[in-house]
Ligand SMILES: *[C@@H]1O[C@H](CO)[C@@H](O)[C@H](O)[C@H]1NC(C)=O
Ligand SMILES: *[C@@H]1O[C@H](CO)[C@@H](O)[C@H](O)[C@H]1NC(C)=O
């Protein structure tokens with residue numbers, strides 16, 4: 497589970513995405529309102545991720561999916577919404593391989609017991625993503641806090657905002673630019689796919705094309721950005737950590 501230098505640089509790029517909606521965020525926002533908040537998050541991650549290291553990638557991906565739709569507001573967690581028709585982001589196709597909702601719920605329960613109604617789920621997602629990556633041997637990066645949770649979540653918006661795996665390079669650049677992310681962010685976040693696993697449909701075209709050309713890399717492992725069929729129907733490829 498060792499990560500190379502390149503992977504570390506890649507993960508550092510995640511910092512950029514965390515930063516894109518946070519003008520008023522600050523380090524240790526809960527210093528007075530819930531002083532042990534970050535310690536509790538870290539404790540939960542340290543306790544559980546070593547037993548389930550494969551969850552680190554989906555937890556990192558959860559932050560990406562959350563932040564790409566309506567900013568980092570935990571809208572990815574919502575099951576039902578008052579205003580909408582209950583077709584929340586979770587129900588969008590990309591959710592089919594999102595994992596870790598129970599994990600976030602577990603952290604939230606501990607924080608509610610410590611200081612009810614104080615720590616936002618959006619901050620929990622951001623802190624958990626960082627701490628999970630650190631726990632599997634990746635780098636640490638600063639996570640500012642003070643995000644507010646959103647009350648709205650819309651399946652169609654998730655489909656519109658999260659780039660499909662079939663996106664070409666110029667489309668990806670355009671989508672990232674619309675979130676204030678530049679080429680470097682795109683390269684680094686794409687590189688974060690070197691941890692985790694994916695379902696076949698996310699990259700089968702590329703893989704079979706490269707097989708045909710004799711250039712397939714058998715050690716390739718990736719986290720899908722958007723599956724095209726359900727997890728149940730998809731065959732998981734065995735992967736190894738690079
Ligand atoms: C939302 O749904 C998930 C399953 O998708 C469940 O684990 C979770 O408890 C639900 N949350 C709430 C607040 O009902
Ligand atoms: C969800 O988003 C779509 C696309 O932007 C929009 O047409 C639809 O009205 C939204 N649904 C709700 C309940 O706001």
Ligand SMILES: *[C@@H]1O[C@H](CO)[C@@H](O)[C@H](O)[C@H]1NC(C)=O
Pocket residue numbers: 576577580581582
């Ligand atoms: C949304 O879900 C809630 C709780 O399950 C339910 O009471 C409500 O009727 C649902 N709304 C719609 C528009 O389906």
Ligand SMILES: *[C@@H]1O[C@H](CO)[C@@H](O)[C@H](O)[C@H]1NC(C)=O
Pocket residue numbers: 586587588591592597
């Ligand atoms: C994801 O969406 C599917 C299809 O709508 C739904 O059955 C499933 O409960 C959702 N998963 C979660 C974790 O909400």
Ligand SMILES: *[C@@H]1O[C@H](CO)[C@@H](O)[C@H](O)[C@H]1NC(C)=O
Pocket residue numbers: 664665666667
């Ligand atoms: C990339 O995809 C977009 C959207 O599908 C398309 O409009 C564009 O022509 C494609 N660009 C290239 C270079 O293939």
